[in-house]
Amino acid sequence: MTEVRPRIRLPRSASAGDSIVVKTLINHDMESGQRRNSAGETIPRQIINRFTCEFGGVMVIDAALEPAISANPYLEFEAVVPASGEFVFTWYDDNGEVYTATEAFEVS
Amino acid sequence: MLTRRDTLAIGLGASAVAMLPAAVLADAVDDAIAAFTGGAEMADAGVTITAPEIAENGNTVPISVDAPGATEITLIATGNPTPNVGKFTFGPGAGASMVATRIRLGRTQDVMAIAKLADGSYASTRVEVKVTIGGCGG
Numbered sequence: 703m704t705e706v707r708p709r710i711r712l713p714r715s716a717s718a719g720d721s722i723v724v725k726t727l728i729n730h731d732m733e734s735g736q737r738r739n740s741a742g743e744t745i746p747r748q749i750i751n752r753f754t755c756e757f758g759g760v761m762v763i764d765a766a767l768e769p770a771i772s773a774n775p776y777l778e779f780e781a782v783v784p785a786s787g788e789f790v791f792t793w794y795d796d797n798g799e800v801y802t803a804t805e806a807f808e809v810s
Numbered sequence: 811m812l813t814r815r816d817t818l819a820i821g822l823g824a825s826a827v828a829m830l831p832a833a834v835l836a837d838a839v840d841d842a843i844a845a846f847t848g849g850a851e852m853a854d855a856g857v858t859i860t861a862p863e864i865a866e867n868g869n870t871v872p873i874s875v876d877a878p879g880a881t882e883i884t885l886i887a888t889g890n891p892t893p894n895v896g897k898f899t900f901g902p903g904a905g906a907s908m909v910a911t912r913i914r915l916g917r918t919q920d921v922m923a924i925a926k927l928a929d930g931s932y933a934s935t936r937v938e939v940k941v942t943i944g945g946c947g948g
Contacts, residue, residue: 720905721905721906722905734914736891736892755903756901756903757903758903760901760902760903761901761902761903762900762901762903762904762905763898763899763900763901763904763909764898764899764901765896765897765898765899765909766896766897766898766899767896768892768894768895768896769892769914770887770890770892770894770895770896770913770914770915771895771896771911771912771913771914772869772870772871772911772912772913772914773869773870775911775912776910776911776912777909777910777911778874778909778910778911779898779904779905779906779908779909779910780904780905780906780908781903781904781905782903782904782905
């Protein structure tokens with residue numbers, strides 16, 4: 703598999719206390735465990751099974767994901783930004799790997 | 811390299827999954843609902859699913875769920891071999907009880923969202939999505 707690279711999109715600006723739309727995407731096959739290869743063997747499941755987002759140490763969303771989430775899982779949600787701080791995004795892979803991304807956000 | 815025979819075999823496997831008896835699937839869906847609600851009653855207002863009426867590609871169907879006041883939302887694809895899609899828990903930092911994502915749908919079916927509200931009650935809704943090409947691989 704190619705290198706896993708998370709992508710985050712945040713609005714350019716927001717005022718303190720605003721609710722902002724956060725868009726995240728990570729490249730990942732999300733191998734469902736339902737497919738078979740050309741020899742008829744089941745391809746083992748390997749998905750991102752959990753995603754979390756925190757802002758300034760406060761939990762925004764904690765998602766338990768199943769194989770029915772499409773490849774390159776995309777998640778869009780809203781977060782409150784009471785003050786400037788840092789977003790921490792974490793993706794948990796079935797294979798035990800944990801991918802994180804951080805993004806500083808300044809409020810006006 | 812995929813031979814013609816392989817392709818046939820794969821196709822047969824896929825249709826075997828598609829022909830799972832409806833009763834088995836219904837059980838799996840009931841189990842998924844019960845696992846989330848513990849069998850509690852569900853109100854039928856307060857949850858909104860936004861999804862295309864017709865999805866040409868079942869591999870990636872955009873869907874969003876909004877349930878004001880919900881602390882948790884679970885998504886269930888009632889016609890998939892494994893109905894659970896995802897469970898989303900909103901923390902104190904959430905700006906709204908909404909989430910949008912892209913999901914796989916094996917065939918035309920109802921997608922269901924159940925929200926757990928702050929007072930511990932449940933609400934749900936379901937919408938039909940027509941799928942032209944199924945997204946469960948094969």
